Amino acid sequence: MHQRVDQDRPGRLYPVVLAVRQGKLLAFWCPHCRRRHYHGVHMSTCGCPCPLHDGQQGSCRCPLGSGDGHRSAHCTDDDRPGSPFRKGGYIVVETSIAELDGFVDFCLDMPPSPDRDLLIRLLREKRAALIRAGGQP
Numbered sequence: 001m002h003q004r005v006d007q008d009r010p011g012r013l014y015p016v017v018l019a020v021r022q023g024k025l026l027a028f029w030c031p032h033c034r035r036r037h038y039h040g041v042h043m044s045t046c047g048c049p050c051p052l053h054d055g056q057q058g059s060c061r062c063p064l065g066s067g068d069g070h071r072s073a074h075c076t077d078d079d080r081p082g083s084p085f086r087k088g089g090y091i092v093v094e095t096s097i098a099e100l101d102g103f104v105d106f107c108l109d110m111p112p113s114p115d116r117d118l119l120i121r122l123l124r125e126k127r128a129a130l131i132r133a134g135g136q137p
């Protein structure tokens, strides 16, 4: 699992989860709970100009990645106890199936090597997880 520093909490490392947008939510497939977790694209404190902050309904139209950042984990011990996400949460990073497909195409243009093949395999695993989270190919 990749880790990244939360820009609002310098010096701490959190796991990174890849999410897809569904309306005004970001969804990802939790490998520990084996189910989807949802977070709002925008945090109440983000202060951005998205109309959803003014109580408007509908889908968030903000650019990809607008909601990236740290969230408290939605993992519970009800499903499968002991999720390591529960301790400090995670950093949600929005992507899309199309973006991952673009990365795979980029890799396929590289000269064949074990590293390239590993990268393609990892990207395809991420792609499958995004589809389990509700992403549309």
Ligand SMILES: [Zn+2]
Pocket (backbone or CB within 6 Å): 042, 043, 046, 047, 048, 049, 050, 053
């Ligand atoms: Zn916002």
Ligand SMILES: [Zn+2]
Pocket (backbone or CB within 6 Å): 041, 042, 050, 051, 052, 060, 061, 062, 066
């Ligand atoms: Zn928005």
Ligand SMILES: [Zn+2]
Pocket (backbone or CB within 6 Å): 030, 031, 032, 033, 034, 037, 074, 075, 076, 083, 085
């Ligand atoms: Zn979970």
